[in-house]
Amino acid sequence: MRRLPDGSRIARAAPVAFTWEGRPMQGLAGDTLASALLANGVRVVGRSFKYHRPRGIFGAWAEEPNAILDLSWQDRAGIARHDPNARATMVELLPGMAARGVNGWPSVERDVYGLIDLAHRFLPAGFYYKTFMAPDWHRYEPGIRRMAGLGRLHDSADPLRYETRHAHCDVLVVGGGPAGIAAARAAAASGLRVMLVDDRAAWGGSLLWQGGTIDDRPATEWVADSIAGLAEATLLPRTTVFGWYDHNALGLLERRTAAAAGWAEDRLWHVRARQVVLATGAIERPLVFPDNDRPGVMSAAAVLQYLREYAVLAGERVLVATNNDTAYDTVLALCAAGAAVTVADARTDPGPAARRAAEAGARIRAGSVVAGVGGRRGIRWAEVAPLASLSTRERLPADLVAVSGGWSPAVHLFSQSGGKLRWDEAEAAFLPATPRPGQHLAGALAGAASLAACLAGGHRAGLAAARALDRHVDLAPPRAPDTPAPAPIQALWHLPLRGTRQWIDFQNDVTVKDVALAAAENYASVEHLKRYTTLGMATDQGKTSNVNGLAALAAFTGREIPQVGTTTFRPPFVPVSLGAMAGLRHSALHTPIRHLPAHAEHLADGAEMREYGVWLRPACYPRAGETVAQAIQREAAAVRTQAGLFDGSSLGKIEVHGPDAAAFLNLIYYNEVATLKPGRIRYCLLLRETGTVLDDGVVARIAPDRYLLSPSSSHTGAVLAMLELWHQTEYPSLRVAFHDVTAAWATLAVSGPRSRDILRRLHTGIDLSDAALAHMSLAHGTIEDLPGRIARVSFTGERSYEISVPAGYGAALWQHLLTLGRDDGITPYGIESLSVLRAEKGYILIGTDSDGMTLPDDLGMSGPLRAKKVDFVGKRSLLTPDATRPDRRQFVGLLPADPGFVPAVGTHAVVQEGGARRSIGWITTSAHSPALGRSIALGMIERGRALADAGAEVELFHLGQASRAVVTAPCFHDPAGEKLHG
């Protein structure tokens, strides 16, 4: 292997230093990592997944199964980059890249796990499933994972930011080879918005190494002119279309690491195209023969690419093995480069291409195949045998075996789009049967075998895409000289040689014998074969192995290939990093967190901020030297004895307007709301149609045609969506509208026996007397000259006032109330302190005390079902046998026998039945109550109200520990509610 002194478009004046397994090497600008490794004589680049066999570079692009490397480098922006599974054939070489093998220890060239290969007889398909079952796969998994696998992730966070782009176009052309460029030219000439996408850095596809003449000049000139003529189109080189989704939505991955300018970050494109032209080309198949996985066995087309594009001669003494004409381009190029070439052509009459090769100096062995190769870390010899007599072998010295088993059109995107394939016997390939709507096929994908056919087909596809959008094009098609039709391919699958190991899937180490075993064990469906042997399930998605695998399965089950069929093609065509999929939606931008209007004030007051749903809210305000638990007790006690200040701005606020607002809400809410008088407030439940409790909250009637709903902070969106759904679909004739005004208002609650004294110092026109503003009522007016309202509702069980002002004044009001209340000991309290206060009162927290099966009667609210005549949401569900079962779990209080012991949430209440414990419910809330000076709990317990009436004691059980508690009514503080009113 060596770099030739001239030829190719590689930049010889621009050396690029890199390292392989720590050894310094030099490539040239324009190299891929793979071409640079070959130019430096590197044969072994990895160890196989299962058997740890040495592996070399096989292909030249996305199909590569072996050259998966661990790659580190620094990008243009100076960011240290790491790709644990870089496909060397697709990596554009950059200065300072450090590449290492991934599956060998201490190195891929001297790998101690290579001994595993000696035991290959004991590692057939399904080996792991059969062997490592008892007692538990997880016992073996870590060790097996260590030996088998690819690169290792670094522990550090990905330093990159990725971009996501959304785009629309009229015609998306996938593939920048001759067919794709011809299609893009034609479509763009009609004035349509065209996107042309190719996964390589340079345009031209196979023209880059095949060359040729188009419109009487070198093909490369035609490519350059055509691309220059597409100035109005969106051109995306280095971009792989990896997935086709419904309705012409396509996923594109733009690799920008080696791009000349702009961000170095990769971009994920979501493109919606009205028409799509697929010109995705074809992938060469390997030949299947004994030890065909050895380093030095390469795809013939890849050998040609390395020679023409990178001036890398991959071998000096080459055996080219083929069953079709395309390999003769490689033969001629190798001969011209001075290599000694022997051709083993499976066809007995190879035709004119072979004669031309013979004239160029190649030795042609017609009707022959390669029957074996030798040399562990690089080919040293190859054996050629007549196909008709495989035991008659001749051993030839060789350092490279270039193979071509025919071509598989790259049908992946076509198949993902729902297209059906047909087996073409003459071409020995699966071809697209008919294009899907809005889709046009061209080039090798559509079976075109010559440059002239690719150009003509591409042009036709571009015209057809334009015509489908009512555009007509007047543009001469590009032309290439006619070439004689190639001699037909002769299908050649694996060789009938017993006792040999012939590889089908290089990346996942699947051999012919594994397929035979699967067939013998009746895994005859191709989908079963895939999962049993893992054929085609590696990161190369079986690009080189699928058809050879199907052919082997057909042979072993006595069927034809089309009867076997193919497995389902799924995205992505190439691996897509999770970072690229996430784009900017990570860290702080993953779920934007909402801040309260007085956020800065809470921080200044020492708040311990925590996330509650989408809100960042104060949990409590620990003082210096105080623990969170101590702060909670102090704050809760302050509210009971003096006064507290709470930021309730996140509580939902939905305004409901309209002459039918009362009628509509009465159909929605469980409780009666139509009789509510303006200025009054009612606590209400909202049910699902299944009768279960969706949310609770207060409903205020502001005016006869205007209500204000206060759903829980985290349920506001769901409640608004429910109102809209019922209005639009069930009661569209009712005149009512909804408006979420949560963010418009700051709402601060002053709670405690001294709350009214504090409010009296507020400059407000609102009458604060109990006659004018009783518990569960509200009034509008000015507050410190701002428009606002004061509502008397309580979540603590103490006299409370909720003051609402425009959100922009929330911070000022917070500071103002702290100042006004200083002499009365006003204390800021957070959610966790409120949670203790509401637990003392037995106020439920929906989603904490209730779950998706809780009905209103379970919570002790059965009145509205009896009283309300209208068919409110969920009503009928409350009348079912299940809803009226006597043994339902009911909301109760629990006083632990040990007042110092706070049982954990989730602790079960149990009874002994038939010698075993049976759960009769569980604790949903527990706390140490500062008001009672002891532990308290709330829970849902079977027949709980009867147990409470009897003052029964139950057994609690949690994580092996038993304790006892007395069942009580769910209210521990001021059960008569005197403190709320007086």
Next chain:
Amino acid sequence: MLLIPCPWCGPRSEPEFQFGGEPATRPVPAAEVSDAAWGAYLYVRSNEKGPHRELWCHAGGCGQWFLMERDTVTHAVLRTHKPGAAA
């Protein structure tokens, strides 16, 4: 990723929409509805293979609910219309 023609806004991409399932007629009044009929309304859907009626909401756009006929095999959108419009 479906391209959904919102009856108010025109064609928009699926992530803007919320799926509301197959519509069911609500039996009323509650007192006259059998347990079986109510259970069927809550839980039983035809789940057609082929053309299928569905409720969708343009939640990330106009916020309106509408009916869509969609082929569950090919994912082709056959038509959309506003609720109450001739079915």
